[in-house]
Structures are given as C-alpha cells and as structure tokens.
Amino acid sequence: xxxxxxxxxxxxxxxxxxxxxxxxxxxxxxxxxxxxxxxxxxxxxxxxxxxxxxxxxxxxxxxxxxxxxxxxxxxxxxxxxxxxxxxxxxxxxxxxxxxxxxxxxxxxxxxxxxxxxxxxxxxxxxxxxxxxxxxxxxx
Amino acid sequence: xxxxxxxxxxxxxxxxxxxxxxxxxxxxxxxxxxxxxxxxxxxxxxxxxxxxxxxxxxxxxxxxxxxxxxxxxxxxxxxxxxxxxxxxxxxxxxxxxxxxxxxxxxxxxxxxxxxxxxxxxxxxxxxxxxxxxxxxxxx
Amino acid sequence: xxxxxxxxxxxxxxxxxxxxxxxxxxxxxxxxxxxxxxxxxxxxxxxxxxxxxxxxxxxxxxxxxxxxxxxxxxxxxxxxxxxxxxxxxxxxxxxxxxxxxxxxxxxxxxxxxxxxxxxxxxxxxxxxxxxxxxxxxxx
Amino acid sequence: xxxxxxxxxxxxxxxxxxxxxxxxxxxxxxxxxxxxxxxxxxxxxxxxxxxxxxxxxxxxxxxxxxxxxxxxxxxxxxxxxxxxxxxxxxxxxxxxxxxxxxxxxxxxxxxxxxxxxxxxxxxxxxxxxxxxxxxxxxx
Numbered sequence: 001x002x003x004x005x006x007x008x009x010x011x012x013x014x015x016x017x018x019x020x021x022x023x024x025x026x027x028x029x030x031x032x033x034x035x036x037x038x039x040x041x042x043x044x045x046x047x048x049x050x051x052x053x054x055x056x057x058x059x060x061x062x063x064x065x066x067x068x069x070x071x072x073x074x075x076x077x078x079x080x081x082x083x084x085x086x087x088x089x090x091x092x093x094x095x096x097x098x099x100x101x102x103x104x105x106x107x108x109x110x111x112x113x114x115x116x117x118x119x120x121x122x123x124x125x126x127x128x129x130x131x132x133x134x135x136x137x138x139x
Numbered sequence: 140x141x142x143x144x145x146x147x148x149x150x151x152x153x154x155x156x157x158x159x160x161x162x163x164x165x166x167x168x169x170x171x172x173x174x175x176x177x178x179x180x181x182x183x184x185x186x187x188x189x190x191x192x193x194x195x196x197x198x199x200x201x202x203x204x205x206x207x208x209x210x211x212x213x214x215x216x217x218x219x220x221x222x223x224x225x226x227x228x229x230x231x232x233x234x235x236x237x238x239x240x241x242x243x244x245x246x247x248x249x250x251x252x253x254x255x256x257x258x259x260x261x262x263x264x265x266x267x268x269x270x271x272x273x274x275x276x277x278x
Numbered sequence: 279x280x281x282x283x284x285x286x287x288x289x290x291x292x293x294x295x296x297x298x299x300x301x302x303x304x305x306x307x308x309x310x311x312x313x314x315x316x317x318x319x320x321x322x323x324x325x326x327x328x329x330x331x332x333x334x335x336x337x338x339x340x341x342x343x344x345x346x347x348x349x350x351x352x353x354x355x356x357x358x359x360x361x362x363x364x365x366x367x368x369x370x371x372x373x374x375x376x377x378x379x380x381x382x383x384x385x386x387x388x389x390x391x392x393x394x395x396x397x398x399x400x401x402x403x404x405x406x407x408x409x410x411x412x413x414x415x416x417x
Numbered sequence: 418x419x420x421x422x423x424x425x426x427x428x429x430x431x432x433x434x435x436x437x438x439x440x441x442x443x444x445x446x447x448x449x450x451x452x453x454x455x456x457x458x459x460x461x462x463x464x465x466x467x468x469x470x471x472x473x474x475x476x477x478x479x480x481x482x483x484x485x486x487x488x489x490x491x492x493x494x495x496x497x498x499x500x501x502x503x504x505x506x507x508x509x510x511x512x513x514x515x516x517x518x519x520x521x522x523x524x525x526x527x528x529x530x531x532x533x534x535x536x537x538x539x540x541x542x543x544x545x546x547x548x549x550x551x552x553x554x555x556x
Contacts, residue, residue: 004387005191006318006350007287012190040284041319042472043194047186051151052144055182070473072284084501087542090518093509095476109282194320195348198373223362231371240368264365283469290468321472325464329429330422333460 009040010108010116014139018108018118019048021138025131026050031123033131034061037108039116042069050122057121063098064105064119064132070098072114075105076129104128106136115139148179149247149255153278157247157257158187161274165189170262172270173200176247178255181208189261196260202237203244203258203271209234211253214244215268243267245275254278287318288386288394292417296386296396297326300413304328309401311409312339315386317394320347328400335399341376342383342397342410348376350392353383354407382406384414393417426457427525427533431556435525435535436465439552443467448540450548451478454525456533459486467539474538480515481522481536481549487512489531492522493546521545523553532556 015037026033032050034057039045042065049058064075071078078101081088092099103125108116116139120132154176165172171189173196178184183204188197203214210217217240220227231238242264247255255278259271293315304311310328312335317323322340327333342353349356356379359366370377381403386394394417398410432454443450449467451474456462461482466475481492488495495518498505509516520542525533533556537549 004350004385004390004392006194006347006392008190009285012187016187039319041194041317041321043188043319044186044197045188047183048151048155049182049184051147055145055180058183067473069284071471072282088519089496089500090509090516091477093514094480094517095473096514099473107282112282114282114284193349195345195373195377199369202372218367222367231368236371236374238368239372241366284472286468290465294465319472321466322464322475323466325461326429326433327460327462329425333423333458336461 010037010045012046015046015116018135018138019046022118022120022131022135023048023050025134029127029130031127031131033120033122033128034058035131035135036061036065036119037116038062038065038069038119040069040114042066045116053122060100060121061104061119064100064121065117066098066119067100068105068107068117068119069114070095072107074103074107075100076103079103104132106132108136108139110139149176149184151185154185154255157274157277158185160277161257161259161270162187162189164270164273168266168269170266170270172259172261172267173197174270174274175200175204175258176255177201177204177208177258179208179253181205184255192261199239199260200243200258203239203260204256205237205258206239207244207246207256207258208253209238211246213242213246214239215242218242243271245271247275247278249278288315288323290324293324293394296413296416297324299416300396300398300409301326301328303412304409307405307408309405309409311398311400311406312336313409313413314339314343314397315394316340316343316347316397318347318392320344323394331400338378338399339382339397342378342399343395344376344397345378346383346385346395346397347392350385352381352385353378354381357381382410384410386414386417388417427454427462429463432463432533435552435555436463438555439535439537439548440465440467442548442551446544446547448544448548450537450539450545451475452548452552453478453482453536454533455479455482455486455536457486457531459483462533470539477517477538478521478536481517481538482534483515483536484517485522485524485534485536486531487516489524491520491524492517493520496520521549523549525553525556527556
C-alpha cells in the first residue's frame with residue numbers, strides 16, 4: 001500500500017513463537033497459564049488463555065507485560081522496592097491499577113533493544129516466572 | 140489434579156483454529172486485522188494483532204467479541220436499532236464503553252449453542268465482517 | 279549504559295520542533311492551544327498548554343494524538359463515518375472514552391512510516407486543524 | 418480579546434524554563450527522565466519524556482506533580498506518614514490512583530505562593546528528587 005503505516009516493534013510471528021515456547025513450558029510443569037505479549041509501546045500483540053487457566057489472570061498477564069515495558073524491567077525486580085518499607089512503596093497505587101509488582105513479566109530484548117514484553121499469570125510466582133522466561137528466551 | 144477446575148466453553152485449540160482461519164481470510168483480502176476470541180463468559184480466550192493492524196482496534200476487536208456474547212447477536216444486527224431513531228438508541232452508552240454496534244462481531248455456535256464469539260477490527264466494516272465470518276465458520 | 283533500553287520512535291528533539299512549529303502557527307492566528315505529541319505506541323512524548331488555553335483541552339489534545347495513532351488516520355477523517363448515519367456510528371463510545379472524531383489530530387510521518395502523532399485542541403476545528411498541520415509539517 | 422479568559426498561575430515560559438533546568442540536571446547525572454509541570458489547579462501545563470525514559474513514568478511524573486499541588490507538599494514528605502504504620506496509611510488508595518508518596522514531586526513557589534508543581538520519574542528516588550529540585554529552583 002502507498003499510504004503510510006505504523007512499523008511494529010515485534011511481529012506476530014515473533015509473538016507467537018514466544019507464546020508457543022511459553023505454552024510448551026507451562027505444559028511441561030502441568031500449570032495452565034494466561035500468556036500475553038505486548039509491543040514496545042505497551043499495546044497487546046497477542047494473548048492466549050490456556051484451558052482452565054484463570055479468567056482473572058487475563059488482565060494480570062497483560063498488565064505484567066505492560067509493567068515490564070512501562071518500567072523497562074522484570075516485574076520481579078519491583079517486588080522489594082514496593083513493599084511497605086521500600087523506596088517505591090505506593091508505586092502500584094500510582095498508575096491507575098495497571099502495575100504488577102510480583103514475578104511473571106519480562107522484557108523481550110533483541111540486539112540490546114527492548115522490543116516488547118511477555119506476561120504470565122495463573123500459577124504460583126515461580127511457575128509464572130519460569131514460563132515467562134521460557135517465552136522470553138524464544139524471541 | 141484433584142481440585143475442581145472451571146470447564147472452558149471453548150478450547151484454546153478451537154480459538155486458535157478460528158483465529159487462523161480469520162488470518163487466512165485477512166491475508167486473502169490484503170487487510171491486516173486485530174482478531175479476538177472470547178468464551179461464553181465474555182472473557183478473552185485469544186487475541187492476535189496482525190502486523191501493521193491498528194492499536195486502537197485491539198479494544199474494538201475485543202469489545203466486538205464481547206458484545207456478541209453480551210447480547211447473543213452479531214454486532215451488525217445492533218446497528219439500525221441503536222441509531223438516533225432506533226428502539227435501542229443509547230445502548231452503546233449504557234454499558235461502560237464496551238458495546239460495539241457496527242459489523243465485525245459474531246457468536247461462535249456449536250451444536251446449536253453459543254460457546255464464544257469472534258471480533259475483528261481495523262478494516263472497513265465489510266472487511267471486518269468477512270474476516271469474522273471466515274473465523275466463525277472454522278469452529 | 280549496558281542494560282537494554284527501549285528505542286523511541288520519535289525523539290524529544292523531534293517532538294519539540296513539531297510543538298514549536300504548532301505554537302508559531304497558533305500565535306500567528308491568535309488562538310492559544312493545547313498541543314500534544316505521542317509516539318507510535320500512543321504514549322505521550324511532550325505536551326504544552328499555551329497561556330489561557332483550555333484545561334479541558336489537555337485531554338482532548340492528548341486523545342486526538344492518541345486517536346491518530348490508534349487508527350493511523352487524521353481525526354478529521356473519522357467525522358463523517360461516525361455520525362449517526364455513518365458506517366462507524368458508535369466508534370467513539372467503544373474505546374473507553376479516548377477516541378476523538380473531529381479535526382485536530384494528525385499522524386507524524388517520516389520516510390513513509392508513522393512515527394507518532396500530534397493533537398491540538400482549544401480553538402475552532404479549523405484553528406485546531408491548521409495548527410496541527412503546521413506542527414506535522416515540521417517533523 | 419474582549420471575552421473573559423482564565424488567568425494562568427504559571428506561564429508556559431515559566432514551565433519550559435523549569436523543565437529545561439530539570440533536563441539539564443538529568444543530563445548531568447546521565448538519567449533520562451519524564452518531567453511534568455502542573456499549574457496551581459493541578460492541571461498539566463507542560464510535559465516531556467526524555468529519550469529512553471519510561472513510558473510508565475509519564476503518569477507517575479504527572480501524578481507526582483499533581484500530588485504536590487493536591488496536598489501542598491513535596492511528595493517525599495508523604496512517604497513515612499503513608500506507610501502501614503503511619504498516620505495517613507491508605508492515603509494513596511483514597512484518591513482514585515493519582516497520589517504518589519515517594520520523592521520526585523515539588524511545589525513551585527513564587528513570592529511565598531504555590532503557583533504550580535513539578536514531578537519527575539524514571540530514575541531512582543534520589544535521581545528523581547535532585548532533578549525535580551533543579552527544576553523547582555529555576556522558577
């Protein structure tokens with residue numbers, strides 16, 4: 001087409017490869033998951049809810065991915081800083097209910113540049129984190 | 140597992156088959172699309188944003204699918220009724236900004252029962268509708 | 279720094295040049311304006327409210343820029359389609375109150391790629407549009 | 418013009434001078450920042466997101482500035498009072514997600530009167546505070 005278009009930071013092919021690797025890990029540990037991939041602008045690129053995964057985790061997974069883009073960090077690295085005694089206590093109240101400060105959100109990095117993020121939710125924090133890591137490693 | 144689990148109305152395998160059929164039709168007509176599938180509870184089951192499709196259409200696609208479940212109807216069948224002269228004028232203002240009243244949302248039906256819905260957005264209303272129809276037919 | 283960073287689609291230098299050109303045009307026509315620039319992800323890059331411009335137009339300007347990115351279009355091109363008799367009637371109710379369908383929002387294009395958008399609000403639609411055009415031309 | 422107009426508490430020229438001083442300090446310490454200035458009514462007057470600064474910090478910076486006006490205080494002076502053992506525990510939940518209780522928000526004072534506020538976010542709390550202080554000193 002001749003009219004100008006937006007250039008994606010991450011392709012759907014990338015996003016699906018990330019999600020498929022995450023699904024494979026989730027199946028390996030026997031924990032159904034919600035899995036979301038956002039682009040560098042924090043906008044949803046792809047999402048799946050595995051069978052019997054939590055409905056409430058749709059938003060948590062998307063928000064974990066969003067948080068990883070919003071602060072260019074893994075969500076697990078926000079946990080200690082936002083506890084009641086931490087430097088950033090209150091951060092999760094200061095952004096309209098979109099910030100998640102426990103494990104499961106990881107930036108997707110290519111050639112030293114953050115191009116998107118993955119968020120995983122439904123399992124324990126260890127399960128969410130390992131599934132997110134498997135996804136992130138597949139970019 | 141021994142603990143009770145929610146029974147999904149639509150499997151991820153179903154949702155992905157629906158989405159892949161919709162993608163195939165979108166590619167055929169040369170129009171990148173946002174495509175969402177929700178379950179019978181109106182909750183997101185899977186979503187893809189094809190490359191260069193609209194960011195703004197993420198929500199519109201999800202809300203088209205939601206509207207199809209919410210009112211057990213194709214979104215195109217709400218258009219005339221909600222115009223300023225229609226019987227349901229104001230419906231789209233009456234549900235917290237989630238109702239879409241133009242084409243692109245279609246219930247997914249199996250054995251005479253609505254088990255989910257597909258929503259498609261980015262193209263013209265004719266393009267959104269034909270892609271949604273291709274997806275719905277693949278259930 | 280060695281840790282990965284997000285790559286901006288539009289620099290602050292770009293955004294300020296766009297805003298300064300818009301301010302110059304606003305002064306030329308004697309109409310104070312709210313002016314916002316967002317990046318390709320729809321996230322605010324820079325904003326100014328000229329003296330005596332509308333407080334209510336802060337959000338309208340930001341949302342005009344957002345809408346231009348969200349649908350990869352000038353906001354003025356949504357007007358007819360979303361009127362009560364239009365194909366997309368109801369679009370502005372279907373996205374959580376962020377869609378603006380009257381003039382003043384324009385995509386910022388570089389080398390055939392949309393890299394951001396400008397939104398202008400406070401004046402008449404003609405005044406908003408001419409100021410947005412002056413800003414967009416300065417990219 | 419003959420029709421009545423709102424009188425701004427802070428001019429755009431003031432706001433940009435404050436922001437430029439903040440940018441200079443941010444560059445000095447090598448930490449890209451989101452920087453927002455609001456007027457005495459808590460409404461955004463100007464904002465910049467420096468290149469590679471956080472998307473999530475757009476809202477945090479604006480909300481830090483808002484909080485400084487809202488409670489006529491530096492945000493750092495709310496930290497201890499709002500911790501779980503403090504007198505104002507829960508304050509950050511009591512205002513629709515707009516209150517920030519860690520450093521980086523400072524009122525802008527002229528002739529003994531608060532005329533606006535600056536908010537800074539992306540860096541550590543020490544970095545945010547020093548950049549906000551540099552901005553506030555430039556009023």
